[in-house]
Amino acid sequence: MRDSRDRAAQLMVRGGEQFDDGLALPDQRTVVSLRRMNSVLDINLGRRMVRVQAGAKLSDIDRRLGAHGLGLPIVGDHRDITAGGFASVGGVSSASHKYGLFIDQIVDLEYVDPDGRIGTCGRNHHTERFHRILGAGGRAGIITALTLDAVDIDKDRTWLTTDADRFLDFDSFIEHAYAEISKPGNAALQVGRWVDTAPLKVSRPVGAGQVQLGTVRFGQWSSLYPTTPTRSLRARREVGTRTRKSLGAIASAASGKAGMPVRNAAAGALMFAPKVLTLRDAEYLADTVISSSERGPAYRVGIFAPLANYTSVFYRLHDLFDGHRERTGCFTVISAMTYGVRSKYLQAQAAARELPADDHALITFTCRLRPSGLPSELLRDIVSGVEEICASEHALRYESAD
Numbered sequence: 575m576r577d578s579r580d581r582a583a584q585l586m587v588r589g590g591e592q593f594d595d596g597l598a599l600p601d602q603r604t605v606v607s608l609r610r611m612n613s614v615l616d617i618n619l620g621r622r623m624v625r626v627q628a629g630a631k632l633s634d635i636d637r638r639l640g641a642h643g644l645g646l647p648i649v650g651d652h653r654d655i656t657a658g659g660f661a662s663v664g665g666v667s668s669a670s671h672k673y674g675l676f677i678d679q680i681v682d683l684e685y686v687d688p689d690g691r692i693g694t695c696g697r698n699h700h701t702e703r704f705h706r707i708l709g710a711g712g713r714a715g716i717i718t719a720l721t722l723d724a725v726d727i728d729k730d731r732t733w734l735t736t737d738a739d740r741f742l743d744f745d746s747f748i749e750h751a752y753a754e755i756s757k758p759g760n761a762a763l764q765v766g767r768w769v770d771t772a773p774l775k776v777s778r779p780v781g782a783g784q785v786q787l788g789t790v791r792f793g794q795w796s797s798l799y800p801t802t803p804t805r806s807l808r809a810r811r812e813v814g815t816r817t818r819k820s821l822g823a824i825a826s827a828a829s830g831k832a833g834m835p836v837r838n839a840a841a842g843a844l845m846f847a848p849k850v851l852t853l854r855d856a857e858y859l860a861d862t863v864i865s866s867s868e869r870g871p872a873y874r875v876g877i878f879a880p881l882a883n884y885t886s887v888f889y890r891l892h893d894l895f896d897g898h899r900e901r902t903g904c905f906t907v908i909s910a911m912t913y914g915v916r917s918k919y920l921q922a923q924a925a926a927r928e929l930p931a932d933d934h935a936l937i938t939f940t941c942r943l944r945p946s947g948l949p950s951e952l953l954r955d956i957v958s959g960v961e962e963i964c965a966s967e968h969a970l971r972y973e974s975a976d
Contacts, residue, residue, distance in 0.1 A: 575606075575686050575687070575688060575689070575690040575716065576689065576690030577690075578604060579688075579689075579690075581604060584604065585604050585605075585606060586604055586605045586606070587605075587606050587608070587662075587712045587716055588605060588606070588607045588608065588609070606716065607629075608627070608628050608629035608656065608658055608716075608718075609629050610629065611627040611628055611629040611630075611718065612627055612629040612630045612631065612634070612656075613626070613627045613630060614626050614627075614630060614634070614635055614638050615627065615719065617638065617639065617642060617644075619642055619644075622644060622723065622724045622725065622726070623681060623721055623722065623723060623724060624638075624639060624644075624721070624722050624724055625719065625720070625721045625722075626657050626719065626720055626722065627657075627658075627718065627719050628656065628657055628658025628659075628661075628716075628717045628718050628719060628720065629656050629657075629658060630656060630657050631653065631654060631655065631656055631657075632646060632649045632650060632653075632655050632656070632657060632660060633649065633653035633654075633655075633858070635657065635722075636649055636729065636854075639724050640728065640729060640730065643726060643727075643728055644724040644725065644726060644727070645724060645725060645727040645728075645729050646679070646722065646724060646725075647669060647672070647673035647679060647723070647724075647725045648665055648666070648667045648669055648670065648673050648674070648675065648676045648678075648679055649667060649676075649857055650665065650667065651667065651668075651857070651858065651859075652858065653858060657720050657722070658716075658717040658718070658720070660676045661676060661677055661680060661683070661708060661709075661717055661720060662708075662709065662710065662712050662717060663709060663972070663973045664676065664677055664708070664709040664919070664972060664973075665677060666876075666915060666936055666972065667857070668763040668764055668765045668856075668857075668913050669762065669763055669857075670913065670914065670915040670916070670917065670936070671755065671758045671761070671764055671913060671914030671915065671916055672758075672762070672916070673725075674915065674916055674917035674918060674919065674920075675915065675917045675919050675920065677708040677709060677919050678917055678918055678919050679722050679723040680696075680697075680708065680720055680721070680722060680723075681696055681697060681721040681722065681723060682694060682695065682696025682697065682699070682704075682720075682721045683695060683696065683704070683707065683708075683717050683719065683720045683721070684717070684718045684719040684720075685707055685715040685716060685717050685718060686715055686716045686718060687714075687715040688714075688715060692718075693715075695707065696721075705919075705922070708919070709919070727853070729852065729853040729854040729857070730852055730853075730854055731852070732762075732800065732852060732853040733800070733801050733802065733803045733850060733851070733852055733853075734762055734763065734798040734799060734800060734801060734850070734851060734852070734853055734856055735798065735799055735800075735801035735849060735850050736796050736797075736798050736848065736849055736850070736851075737796070737797045737798070737799060738794055738795070738796045739794065739795045740792070740793065740794045741768075741792070741793040741794070741795075742791060742792060742793075743791075744768065744770075744791065744793070744892070747766070747768055747793035747795070748885055748888050748889070749885075750766075750795050751766040751795055751888075751912055751935075752884055752885055754766070754795055754797060754914075755881065755884065755912075755913065755914035755935045756881065756914075758797070758914060759797075759799075760799060760800070761797040761798060761799055762798050762799060762800055762853065762856075763796075763797075763798040763853075763856055763857075764795075764796065764797045764798070764913050764914060765795075765796055765911060765912070765913045766793065766794065766795040766796070766910075766911065766912045766913065767793060767794055767909065767910070767911050767912075768791075768792070768793040768909065768910040768911075768912075769790065769791070769792050769793070769907065769908075769909045770789065770790075770791050770892075770896070770907070770908045770909070770910075771789050771790040771791075771906065771907050771908075772789065772899060772903075772905070772906050772907070798856055801850065803850050871942075871943040871947065871948075872940050872941060872942050872943055873895075873905075873940075873941045873943065873948060873953075873956065874938070874939070874940045874941070875891075875938070875939055875960055875971070876936060876937070876938040876939075876971065876972035876973070877891065877936070877937045877938075877960075877963075877964065877969050877970070877971060877972065878915060878920055878934045878935070878936055878969060878970040878971075878972055879934060879935050879936075879937055879967065879969045880924070880929075880930070880932040880933075880934055880967070880968055880969065881914075881932050881933045881934060881935060882930070882932055883967040883968065883969065884935050884937075886967060887937060887963060887967045887969055888910070888912070888937055890963050890967070891910075891937060891939055891960070891963060892908070892910070892939075894956070894959045894960070894963070895908050895939060895941050895956075896908060898952070898955075898956060899941075902952060903944060904943060904944060904948055904949075904952060905941040905942060905943065905944070906942045906943070906944060907940075907941075907942040908939065908940075908941050908942075909939070909940050909941075910937060910938065910939050910940075911936075911937075911938045911940075912935060912936060912937045912938070913935065913936055914933065914934075914935050914936075915933070915934040915935060915936050916933045916934075917934065920934050920970070921933075923970065924968070927968075929968050934970075936972065938972075
């Protein structure tokens, strides 16, 4: 950090990921990798806390805790997310309606500030600095170690049953999502997904030209509740798990137009989640599927919407992206994911802005780009539209850990 002050290039911080994913780095000497700072330093069983280095993967931490009958209440949806990376963006999951954000689980942390000085802060000391570093994306300092809360749970023996509702009508989907987010009951996990495609064009089987098919509009809301599985349901879970892993592996290897049906089938696996599965399986259900089916360029944005403004934010975001697709054809598939977030951190952020300390919901839109890409002037219009929605609806942007 001290050395970087005299460099023109901005310092980049990386967690556990490798640098072989095609990411173009202007100057490798300006990169700090925490990949080897990946240790679980201490597990305090009496206080149900775990001390870890920032480069430790949440999936590895959770496995270590599982040996002691504990688990992390909030983990990311894929296994390579690190503790420091998740903390730097806030961290959200389909259990956030119960436990809030990942940063709500942080007791204290160690960091290196922009001047290269090592410091500590936490819930009960240097709290202003603590809240400034959390969710700052590394701009206020590099997190090097964290102490996290854990909960009593055995994720490999906690079974869940999926209560799924499917929709062809967008209005009905949003109405149902709002009702479930407002009153989740004893749901352990919850998530809603909506997919909205542009008109599909296929080549004529005989002759020249193309045939235009209709759009595909489909949504599902899933609430997962604790259950006791029967022997037959356990067997179905094993078959389903193997099938999804095989489909994900095939989809990750499929490329080009020929691989599109397989990737679409992998994405569809998210919509048709198994009836019964373990909590650990449910947390990482989208792991392989997301990485394999969401290939190609996309514009992605996440918004924390106050619950009072949830439906308005959802409609306005969808209208923004759908309107640009209609006018410019820049997007193909528009998909959305949503669930509740009851976070003390977000409530504190709202109070600091002199806004009501409301519960929130995450709304994430992923818009697939056509091969022509997204012109800079159009991107500016979209970003400006998103910012205007956030300002008028008292919503907050969310930057994901991936």
